[in-house]
């Protein structure tokens with residue numbers, strides 16, 4: 001469970017977040033909307049403890065991470081997988097080393113089990129062939145998928161996934177592919193997810209499409225019935241504040257001029 | 265008019281206070297980073313593979329330029345010494361002059377400056393681009409301490425490789441001096457080498473190896489500090505690279521001044 005309480009963050013003189021409070025319970029999904037520069041990425045980084053807020057509390061399972069030392073944060077981060085906006089792959093490492101980084105870095109890592117997990121995840125994102133390539137040899141979409149696979153590695157695997165504009169700048173086919181992966185993590189693995197995006201199409205897709213595992217082991221993808229996933233809420237940032245928080249129904253019927261403008 | 269003067273005074277004062285504040289902040293943050301990088305040497309995990317990788321990279325990429333730097337510096341010293349020594353009828357002392365100048369001073373300093381340009385800039389650029397592409401954030405998100413993983417190996421590798429490179433520079437310099445002495449000044453090779461070996465004392469060699477330890481630490485830590493502090497995208501990486509070379513060169517030269525003082529003091533009191 002993640003809870004932000006009145007979080008304030010400034011960079012120099014620029015007030016980016018001026019009092020943000022929300023809660024994401026285990027198993028829930030939240031879509032964070034907002035124009036570019038509204039502080040969406042900043043929120044995800046604060047949740048991971050990659051920066052400290054100026055004031056306010058960030059509770060992970062009830063513990064305030066803003067007061068933790070870096071060594072304690074390392075423990076908390078094990079539960080999280082973050083997909084960075086620009087992939088943030090390690091240039092100097094191969095795809096295999098990137099994806100397995102979290103496990104290879106552990107002392108006494110059993111390289112065979114790690115290899116197996118890396119290969120399984122690369123198969124999941126459809127990049128088994130690229131295992132020995134370097135990040136510079138990959139296209140934008142491939143990099144994003146490697147970043148996704150890297151975020152999913154862990155022992156045990158992370159249960160909370162933070163997606164920072166996972167499809168921004170990609171072509172529709174690749175975007176669709178990545179969204180399907182994200183959906184199956186939510187619908188089949190039951191992962192908690194925070195999806196940051198400024199693209200409403202991505203938000204609708206995440207909210208309304210479904211992946212179902214069929215008894216014969218195959219997976220079926222459904223966009224109908226167009227009912228929003230349960231436990232899914234939207235959050236719209238503007239001017240460092242939460243302008244809107246609620247369900248899809250509430251978002252679509254909001255009377256707020258800014259919200260109406262944003263959803264067009 | 266009075267107001268204008270006061271305004272200017274205020275803004276100058278404000279500027280100076282800001283600059284001083286930034287300096288104090290830098291010194292504090294730099295010391296913290298250095299302290300943590302050193303502590304990491306004594307605890308697990310020590311990324312041995314990274315240390316060896318960087319030692320290899322630093323050594324291999326610098327050897328050639330160090331060989332050239334040393335050789336030509338020694339040769340120039342040989343030529344210049346003729347000029348200076350002829351007046352006193354002491355051209356035969358060329359070996360002494362070349363060896364002392366190189367081993368005591370030019371070898372360590374020139375090696376440090378070359379490495380600051382070659383390796384320090386590379387470290388700053390590499391870490392800087394890791395910052396702006398969020399690779400540092402990704403490392404932390406995946407449970408790794410970037411100081412342990414990135415700074416400590418580079419520091420250890422530079423500190424161990426710089427004395428070796430200095431030895432190479434010294435040797436090549438003396439070799440360059442010998443070429444000039446033998447073929448231009450008509451000093452016999454035997455006399456030159458005997459001169460070189462007899463002149464050098466333990467304290468000279470000790471100083472020549474102690475200095476690069478300090479320079480290596482300064483160069484690697486400044487490069488890491490400046491690199492990790494990079495802001496403002498690709499442009500920022502360029503700025504960091506330049507700043508790292510300038511700052512680490514100047515700091516190394518300043519350290520050289522204090523080290524010389526210290527070594528002379530030590531040499532005097534220990535009678536080395």
Ligand SMILES: Nc1ncnc2c1ncn2[C@@H]1O[C@H](COP(=O)(O)OP(=O)(O)O)[C@@H](O)[C@H]1O
Nearest residue numbers: 011012016034035036037038039040041042043
């Ligand atoms: N490390 C930083 N230093 C200075 N300013 C930053 C930093 N990170 C983000 N900002 C600023 O904070 C604002 C919000 O950034 P961000 O959270 O990345 O926005 P979004 O992800 O919504 O596009 C931007 O104006 C950005 O310039």
Ligand SMILES: [Mg+2]
Nearest residue numbers: 040041085164
């Ligand atoms: Mg962003």
